[in-house]
Amino acid sequence: MIKNAINSIAFLFCFLCIFLYFCGVYDETTKRMSNIDKFSFLEHLNEQQREAVMANENPELIVAGAGSGKTRVLTYKIAYLLAAGLPAYKILALTFTNKAAREMKNRIEKLVGEDVAKNLWMGTFHSVFARILRQEMRNTNWPYNSDFTIYDSSDSEGLLKQILKEMGLKDNQYYKVSVVQNRISAAKNSLVGPDAYSNISAYLEDDKLAKRPLLNVIYKKYSQRLIDANAMDFDDLLFLMFYLLQNFPEIKTKYQNRFEFVLVDEYQDTNYAQYQIIKLLAPPANNVCVVGDDAQSIYSFRGADIQNILNFRRDFQNAKVYKLERNYRSTKNIVDAAGSLISHNINQIPKHIFSQNESGEKVHLAPQLSDRDEARFIARTIGERKKKDIRESDDFAVLYRTNAQSRVLEDEMRKAGIPYRIYGGLSFYQRKEIKDMLAYLRLAVNHKDEEALVRIINTPARGIGDTTVEKLRRASTERDVAVFEVAKNPMLFGFEGSKGAMQKLTSFATMIEGFTEKAQTSDAYEFAKDVASASGLVAAAMLDQTPEGKDRYENLQELLNGLQEFVSERRNTGESVSINEFLQEVSLLTDQDHNQNDSTPRVTLMTIHAAKGLEFPVVFIAGVEENLFPSAFCETPTEVEEERRLMYVAMTRAEQVCYISYCSQRFRFGTTSPASPSRFVKEIDTQFVDELRQVSSPSWSNSFSQQLRDEINSRYFKYQEKPHSQPTDINDFRVNHQQSRPNHSDNKETSNIKSQLSTADTPFSIGSWVMHDRFGKGKVLDTYAENGNDRIVIKFVGESQPKTLLLKFAKLKAINN
């Protein structure tokens, strides 16, 4: 009822604004009213956006195409709810990155004021759930306490390695840590715990076939060891959150009642566990609003399930779907080129993204002879365009499929004197010295944290080597006590080592216990400063006069600075400043959250995955070649579709200019091997692209390179002649797609969503040819019913994108092609 009232008020307001606008008093009145009326910000939205923002009575899916103002809609919706009087603490907004949460919160504060927005529950899935788990742990009978440690991926990897070693599987090729880790992670993300795993024959069979029948045993041990360490891995934060709600109805009810509104960003990237948690949190009112773009789903390899967004309407009753189809970011050519590419995907929500910006330059295809030439070409072009277009370095981004490609690019940027910044690679929080320092802090707070202990017991070197650690761990497993307890009292727990070793162990334990005591009384910064010097970490870094040593010292200083900031910020808000709070936050931070204070404009070099959500005036996509992009690991059409979405993401990062480059040969794995343009290059409608001529560089003028040039020319020639005859024709995909189904145990993953909305009753079958009075000949790609209307998706000959038509209006005739 409240919501009805809110909506009517705002609706009337908009009506009034539009009315006043037509009366010609818009400017004055709006200005005056903006101070008075708290809904005035709705004027900044277009009609589609405003509709989506103001509809709050049903579960809502906002399909927000690239550059369509997704974040805007999400922030305005929250601002709208707040302005209408919904208390901030009743709104839960979940994102995937801290950065997204932070930016959104800032924008909301600007709209409605800091104090109104203050108590929003806005954060990443992981951080919000960690917070709830901490708070509720004492209301459960679980073997965790509130100060649990969060293991990052390298911590879990370390633990798994240890388990594999203990089981004698260390060098077994079928039990590679990465494989085991992925498998366990996938199980947790499907809400399958270790016991359930052992009872599901599909898992066991699968493991048996893959020659790793002990995986369920490893999983069980792994889970137990996490409990022993009072630690949760990233997946546990979701897995245990689900079971917290599932197993404790009173806790579930509490949060269901608290959150009157649940909003989810990047919904296309949610995994099964996240989806189930959302379903548990949403009732009774079912006020869920999810925002996402199926065309930008690029994380399925991490467990993201695109079906979550595709099935939203089925899973939430009375759901309403809103589509934001106008792209504000890019030029027409870029939007249309990207659209023509993504139209080759069968599995997608039908939509037509359009731009009303200027046409701009066509997308530039830039064939190159080698990766070296490609890098030179990019560096040279950036240099030229900086001058010609009067741009700064930070107007440019170079995007690539794999991190390995960054090396040459970096090289040539340096040679050309172009400032750049590489994202990816080692993040600040994964640097050895930072991890070491954090391990000291962690161990001081949680003595059971075995990964932290083994990491620092001999760092800096204090004469406790591998053998001693081995003996320590053996005693620990035999006596079933924490490793730290054995170190503290080796004799008592049957440690079989020399007197000297025992001495070293006890003095290490005493040092840590001293830290633990200090942690109770000092704030996080004071404490960490003490630990940094008393542990010898800073001293060791200072001794090292190599450039790397200096870096390490500076990084440690930076961490301490960060702590100081953390403490002073939280002092202001009256929050706890103990090291516990800091550790809880820091384990969920990533490099994206670590801002380097450097104001020089720089060219951005990053993988396409890392570029999601960002935008740049000029974008280069490098290495768009078969076996690299799409990756050589791609086998099924489903996998190729994900790569195509990745290419789509890459192209739609560009605001004004987009270059796509590919080489005839590429240096990889120590040798030069031939390469050919990606199928994606050919899938882009030729009317939106132009091809740059190969500019010869002075370093190759021999016959070999002439050969290569000929090869490129002939390839290009072929491409020009028959742009639509590739094996990646839409229809071939459909065929492959269906063939692949029976092989897939999980065939819901490959099924077509549109048919799941509800099947249309049409005389035209998918794949058949039809004739349309105006559009001519076309092939039926799909049929489905939406809002009770039968629709038909047809790719007409000569059109870049398929069209969706209402069946009852389109006068279609079936024809034989």
Add this chain to the structure above:
DNA sequence: CGGCCCCGCGTTTTT
């Protein structure tokens, strides 16, 4: 225990 050398291998990675 720690340093050195050789061998094998090589996607993307919000938390």
Add this chain to the structure above:
DNA sequence: CGCGGGGCCG
């Protein structure tokens, strides 16, 4: 090619 892990030696 360049990194990390394992093995061997001082």
